[in-house]
Amino acid sequence: MGRVVVEVMPKPEILDPQGKAVAAALPRLGFHGFTGVRQGKRFELEVDGPVTPEVLERVREAATTLLSNPVIEDVVSVEEAE
Amino acid sequence: MTARIGVVTFPGSLDDRDAARAVRLAGAEAVALWHADADLHGVDAVILPGGFSYGDYLRAGAISRFAPVMEKVVDAARGGLPVLGICNGFQILCEAHLLPGAMIKNDHRTFICREQVLSVENTATAWTREFAPGERITVPLKNQDGQFVADDRTLDELEATGRVVFRYQDWNPNGSRRDIAGITNAAGNVVGLMPHPEHAVEPGFGPDSPDGPRRGTDGLRFFTSVVSALVA
Secondary structure, rough: EEEEEEEEEEEOOOOHHHHHHHHHHHHHHHOOOOOOOOOOEEEEEEEOOOOOHHHHHHHHHHHHHHHHHOEEEEEEEEEOOO | OEEEEEEEOOOOEEHHHHHHHHHHHHOOEEEEEEEOOOOOOOOEEEEOOOOOEEEEHOOOOOHHHHHHHHHHHHHHOOOOOEEEEEEEHHHHHHHHOOOOOEEEEEOOOOOOEEEEEEOOOOOOOOOOOOOOOOOEEEEEEEEEOOEEEHHHHHHHHHHHOOOOOEEEEEOOOOOOOOOOOOOEEOOEEEEEEEOOHHOOOOOOOOOEEEEEEOOOOOHHHHHHHHHHHHHH
8 A cells, every 4th residue: 555645835925824823832832942833734645556656646636736726835745655 | 587596505504594595685586505416406696605614624615616516506607607605605716716816814813703894896797786886885704714815916917807896995804915805707707705795684683884783784785786687
């Protein structure tokens, strides 16, 4: 069984309210020195059999059509899981 | 002939009943459409109501876009069927690429519920033809992911072609680009907005108005607009 990991992040120019909320909460727990937080998404897609180049290509297509919205997000990586 | 206006219920829709009631108050027949329906039951227009369809999983509206009924809605909208997306319905229209842009969380990061003043900037759409150009209206606004975003080229195009239909007045409640509250497609049959006109259709249950507390009915004209557009 193979596994492909897709990571999606909000576009840099788009305000990330969730990251901002996390950034504001860190110092309240004593975690100082972090100047910014951005929060993204990680997807793990499982397939029967090995992760072939064709599988990766299909995952890339899914990543840009369903897993992310290109108006507000970037797919930053599509990789076979170790 | 009585206009038949479909209201789609997705798992997690909240305002489908209110939208159906608004349709009836506007003198039309409300037809309940289910997300799994394979056809539109011959309706003359469709409303995608507010709520949290599919729990806003993945992104607001992202899963609903693939509901069987949406395939038919997208086809019919491209053919000119009037479609109104309210709040979550607006998010679905953007995810379905019937309208440009996307919605992200409010810039102040909190849910908001208030009576919101809007200006009506395009009165040529199927859903706004009974408003006066530039008219200020008051309807409820309630959302978490209400910040409309698009790149500058898209925003410039929307402005240049008169496709900004509603703009927030007095205060921008969610950080939406250029105070945009609602937009339309090039043909003017598809309109999406974050605020809720269906909650301002009946005296006693609407926002406060000069006529008295909770007597605002500015939202009713969205629905009478489409009824008159259908018989025109």
